[in-house]
Amino acid sequence: MQALDGIRVLDLSRTLAGPFCTMLLGDMGADIIKVEQPELGDETRRFTPPTWDGISSYYLASNRNKRSMTIDLKSDEGKEIIYSLVKNTDVFVENFRTGTMEKLGFGYDELQAINPRLIYCSVSGFGRTGPERNRAGYDLLLQGFGGLMSITGEADGTPAKVGTSIVDMNAGMFAVYGILTALIAREKTGLGQFIDVSLLDGQVVLLNYLATSYFATGKPAGRMGTAHPSLVPYQAFSTCDGQIILAIANDGLWKKACQALGWEDLAGDDRFVMNADRVAHRSELIDLIQGRLSRLNSEVVYELLDAAGVPCGPIHSIDEVLHHPHVREREMILEMEHPIVKNLKVPGFPVKLSATPAKANRYPPLLGEHTDEVLGELGYTPDQIEVWRTKKVIGARPV
Template structure:
């Protein structure tokens, strides 16, 4: 049984939506993945009604020990964050008995998700070439670092390494800090999202063909795919992107700006919003300044623009100004820490924190569905 924090009901569903099976009810997923990308993908599927059987080796998913903090004696909050709505089973796939038991589960499954190093399942005679014959309707999703072939094929992949090698790290930070890792495992989680996309496309296609297929997502590919607008800018100019801190490379003003009592992020996307910003901070003269007439002009003179804006905003408070700008149709907001974000009234209103009776708290599904909402049925680490 779960209970929600203001936006979720006693059944752990989206506020105002009827309880019941999710949109993926009837789909069974065998989850052989561990750490983050694969488990994040299977938690999404589980939140929306799929039955997820999480298969762990005898020693467990290594992230059980990635604490403190610990959710339970043997489960770190790291593990808990991506492993709800799963039935945990233990199998030793290095043994004949474990592999036979897995085949028994796959016979009733729709989807297999795994993130073994390429060649591992083949060594156990469980590779896609074998399983696709034994279970022709099975959708086999593989999450790896670099894929199984090519110059880096089979190499181990980690989020930060993918950030480094895709260019993501090179555009994060400032000239003073040097290349900087994004402060959360963006590549792992993007890869998990793409795994879900691929699985859903394969299940949809199976309705017509009656056949499963292999879905592959890699950290390297997914990291490259989100290098926007830096890759398009490279293709257009031939020059690699520089580190610009919080400044947007193509838009101004689009950055963090100092006010009288703290920083405020302002994201102006067009001339109309710029005019409204200047009106709100009583700096109407900036609209008439030729240096700031268009976005191209403002980008070319971004440092002069910053100085003028911050001088005008020195008499304003960040939170109040942000709220006023948002009401004016100008995207803006104060920089919150994780605790402030979790406690924000809009977080509560959107039902984005879910609680379970054993002390589990987690970020709820961001996908809101009117008839088949997400539901939170099984606490992380539960054996069923």
């Protein structure tokens, strides 16, 4: 058994925020029907390079546990198919620009009239209300618009983007949160509802303590590299053979670190006793620590601080993370069978449930791989399916 067994999701989303959301739902057992444009499919199928045995690595990363079908959403027959699917669908997910679904005849009001229990999740760049609602939204744009780039990078450098598409995936996780909440509410009311998730809203929420600090002081945070505005020392330092992270988040850890490293003079210095003092004298303390660590080997520092219970660690490259024994022990690398990709590996499940665990039931589907299967479940005959294929209402079978 999986927690979302019996929940059907009709997924009209593409790129990352929506597909990441539906993948997470599929991991927990939901039946995800991924609707794609005939012949072209989700645009991430063409996000290359890199490819893996000819298939986009970007697409492979966020589309497991789904069935793919191709439908021309602008055709009358295509609309008929969507309406038929909606009758027995629990969740509808889309991330088109504002107004597109309504023009196609798939707005919330139209679909809710067909199925009052339908949960309709709309993911967009700026949300479905407000003066910016018609703007296109992409991760990079929202990293800038939402303030993230203003606090990312070195203090004397230019704004930088986070190395991964954090805005998209964050919105996808909030969409999952909204959908699961709406499913619980439906058990009480018997009715579905509309969920409006935006990349921008998710980014504003991530500002969290930085937003509250601004309201408290009137001063917006700026770029600090790896440093923290409220904790010192809490950043990366160079050793004689690399770099190390010190995450000293309270005064007790500071005392332990000084004892472990033989820095009794720093521990007794009035400028550095309390965290507020260390923040006030940040530059002096950081210079002192950097000077001392630059003469030490990273492994020596790790051993001394680990033994004292002081949080510290390396800055791993992606390959070092993916091959780390702890990551492997946590089963965070999935190996999946795929008809084309040999030895497919993707990131695993970040949430471990003891009774209803996540599972990799399906590999990322080929374009339109399940079109005939899903249409057959709706009661359409093979002859009718072939007529639609001839008229290009649905796409060709995958080779």
